[in-house]
Amino acid sequence: MNVIEVKQLEKIYNDSEVKVYALNGVDLRIEEGEFTAIVGPSGSGKTTFLNMLGGLDQPTSGFISIGGTEISKLSSSELIHFRLHNIGFVFQAYNLIPVLTAKENVEFIMQLQNKPKSERESRTMALLKEVGLEGRENSRPNKLSGGQQQRVAVARALASKPKFVLADEPTANLDSKSTENLLEIMEELNRKENVTFIFSTHDQRVVNKARRVITLEDGKIISDVRKAILPQ
Amino acid sequence: MHTNIKLAWRNIWRNKRRTLITVASIFFGVLLSAYMTSMQEGSYSKMVEIVVKFYSGYMQVHQADYWENKSVNNSFDYDQAFIDQLKSNPEIDLVIPRLESFGLASAGELTRGSAIFGIVPEIETQLTGIADKIVSGKYLQATDDGVVIGDGLARFLKLSLNDTLIIITQGYHGVSSAGKFPVRGIIKHVSPELNKSIIYMELKTCQNFLGAENKLTSLVVNVADNDVMRKVLKKLKSEIQAPFSVMSWEEMQPEVVQQIESDRAGGVIMKAILYIVIAFGIFGTIMMMIAERRREFGVMISIGMQKKKLAVILFVETLFIGVLGILSGLAVSLPLLLLQAQNPIPLTGETAKLMEDFGFEPFMFFSTAPEIFLQQAISVFAMTVLIGIYPMVATLRIKEIKALHGT
Numbered sequence: 302m303n304v305i306e307v308k309q310l311e312k313i314y315n316d317s318e319v320k321v322y323a324l325n326g327v328d329l330r331i332e333e334g335e336f337t338a339i340v341g342p343s344g345s346g347k348t349t350f351l352n353m354l355g356g357l358d359q360p361t362s363g364f365i366s367i368g369g370t371e372i373s374k375l376s377s378s379e380l381i382h383f384r385l386h387n388i389g390f391v392f393q394a395y396n397l398i399p400v401l402t403a404k405e406n407v408e409f410i411m412q413l414q415n416k417p418k419s420e421r422e423s424r425t426m427a428l429l430k431e432v433g434l435e436g437r438e439n440s441r442p443n444k445l446s447g448g449q450q451q452r453v454a455v456a457r458a459l460a461s462k463p464k465f466v467l468a469d470e471p472t473a474n475l476d477s478k479s480t481e482n483l484l485e486i487m488e489e490l491n492r493k494e495n496v497t498f499i500f501s502t503h504d505q506r507v508v509n510k511a512r513r514v515i516t517l518e519d520g521k522i523i524s525d526v527r528k529a530i531l532p533q
Numbered sequence: 534m535h536t537n538i539k540l541a542w543r544n545i546w547r548n549k550r551r552t553l554i555t556v557a558s559i560f561f562g563v564l565l566s567a568y569m570t571s572m573q574e575g576s577y578s579k580m581v582e583i584v585v586k587f588y589s590g591y592m593q594v595h596q597a598d599y600w601e602n603k604s605v606n607n608s609f610d611y612d613q614a615f616i617d618q619l620k621s622n623p624e625i626d627l628v629i630p631r632l633e634s635f636g637l638a639s640a641g642e643l644t645r646g647s648a649i650f651g652i653v654p655e656i657e658t659q660l661t662g663i664a665d666k667i668v669s670g671k672y673l674q675a676t677d678d679g680v681v682i683g684d685g686l687a688r689f690l691k692l693s694l695n696d697t698l699i700i701i702t703q704g705y706h707g708v709s710s711a712g713k714f715p716v717r718g719i720i721k722h723v724s725p726e727l728n729k730s731i732i733y734m735e736l737k738t739c740q741n742f743l744g745a746e747n748k749l750t751s752l753v754v755n756v757a758d759n760d761v762m763r764k765v766l767k768k769l770k771s772e773i774q775a776p777f778s779v780m781s782w783e784e785m786q787p788e789v790v791q792q793i794e795s796d797r798a799g800g801v802i803m804k805a806i807l808y809i810v811i812a813f814g815i816f817g818t819i820m821m822m823i824a825e826r827r828r829e830f831g832v833m834i835s836i837g838m839q840k841k842k843l844a845v846i847l848f849v850e851t852l853f854i855g856v857l858g859i860l861s862g863l864a865v866s867l868p869l870l871l872l873q874a875q876n877p878i879p880l881t882g883e884t885a886k887l888m889e890d891f892g893f894e895p896f897m898f899f900s901t902a903p904e905i906f907l908q909q910a911i912s913v914f915a916m917t918v919l920i921g922i923y924p925m926v927a928t929l930r931i932k933e934i935k936a937l938h939g940t
Contacts, residue, residue, distance in 0.1 A: 357934045357937065414837075
């Protein structure tokens with residue numbers, strides 16, 4: 302099973318001899334195919350937690366297992382390889398490669414995976430179609446709106462057929478229409494491809510779409526609510 | 534690989550102005566250093582050409598003491614078998630017999646110290662081409678009893694064609710030699726120094742004049758170039774025994790070699806300074822490129838690009854900048870220097886006089902030897918490769934999380 306297991310996760314920053322707990326004993330299990338939002342005030346540890354799950358940052362202590370792989374035991378190069386094949390990222394500021402077109406940005410991940418050209422092209426076109434960017438394949442990021450760029454970023458995150466997509470404040474820079482549109486696309490992809498989505502967000506619209514909401518405060522999980530009991 | 538190259542190429546044009554400025558700095562560096570080196574090497578070639586082609590040849594065989602004491606007394610017998618033995622070496626183009634001496638040349642009230650060359654006319658001109666440098670009169674014949682003199686000497690002594698030149702000198706074994714020689718021709722010698730002092734006469738006439746029957750002071754041994762010379766010289770040095778000795782032009786003219794070497798060293802320092810300035814320019818650009826794109830590198834590594842791959846892209850970017858600068862520099866310097874080599878820059882005034890006083894033609898000569906261009910290309914390329922190591926190391930040390938925060 303492609304589950305995420307986190308046990309007693311701690312991240313401590315030593316700021317002028319004062320220990321600051323960014324994450325303080327987090328225990329969590331996320332099942333395959335979940336559409337989960339991590340919420341909480343600024344400084345609560347949402348981004349740190351997402352970075353730990355993505356292997357972008359090292360925990361001070363604790364255990365993280367993704368799809369059965371304990372990522373804290375992987376070397377830097379192994380982690381990169383693991384991310385390439387298992388995790389897709391969507392960043393707040395889109396972070397597309399500016400010199401590549403929308404199509405090339407999506408295809409880039411598959412090139413890193415050494416996928417054959419025909420497969421790359423067909424998947425790229427299919428993903429861009431799914432995120433509603435047909436006809437904009439050859440536009441560079443600076444010719445796309447924020448919403449369009451974020452949709453390319455989602456297509457890129459899914460191009461490698463990852464088991465998990467980690468999205469850090471993906472709607473923070475988008476207007477309502479773009480946010481609604483993006484969330485629908487992600488929900489659709491989550492259903493169709495059974496990809497696990499984990500968002501860190503402040504955005505109530507994202508929270509409303511999520512089927513599970515985990516609230517962090519001062520580096521601790523203070524609530525973990527499934528959609529069935531979420532107030533509408 | 535194709536994508537990496539495409540990425541690198543597009544990346545360098547993200548900031549067109551900065552890339553163009555950096556490429557321009559390399560372009561000017563290559564152009565200036567190629568121009569400077571070409572001018573230096575052109576001058577050296579001319580110096581060597583004057584020495585080798587119009588005076589000593591690449592090598593000479595003498596009586597062992599001759600070069601220390603250039604006297605007719607240190608001469609040796611003309612030996613056709615010895616000459617034939619030398620000629621049997623396929624790498625030796627020419628073997629030219631000479632009887633050289635010094636004397637006083639005079640006409641009327643005027644007198645000047647002169648170099649007397651007893652030559653076999655048809656063989657000598659194969660090396661020096663002096664027959665083609667006659668500006669007045671004719672070249673020496675096989676049994677000529679006249680002389681061909683330098684244009685400068687003729688002007689000094691106020692001599693014209695068919696006038697009589699008087700030469701007084703000490704001949705073989707201390708005999709006094711004095712003779713009257715009709716001027717058959719006047720030559721414009723390439724070496725201004727020799728132009729002012731040279732007297733050519735037929736070998737037999739010279740031997741008779743100096744009382745040195747069948748004697749020679751040197752056998753000029755000529756080969757294709759310096760590289761062949763080194764090979765042949767080594768062989769001849771082992772074969773030729775006392776009382777003979779063989780010397781290269783570099784041994785005969787150490788001051789020329791020294792002058793070239795010291796001047797070349799000065800040029801190297803100048804080029805090194807130039808390249809250091811360029812290197813800092815490229816380095817600055819690369820540092821800026823890395824600093825600006827740190828966050829992007831963080832993203833690329835986060836989404837699955839190995840640091841090694843990213844390092845290669847950055848290295849290729851650095852190489853692209855270097856290669857563009859080198860190619861543009863060569864594209865302009867090559868035709869420019871080919872043109873300059875065909876049209877040496879004439880020097881005027883005091884500089885020209887100074888050059889002539891040192892025995893050189895008053896021109897700035899240029900060389901188009903391939904090494905000149907190759908040297909600049911390799912130097913800048915090597916420098917670019919060295920600079921390219923920095924972004925590679927910086928990339929390998931990137932921490933994803935810090936890079937994503939742009940720190």
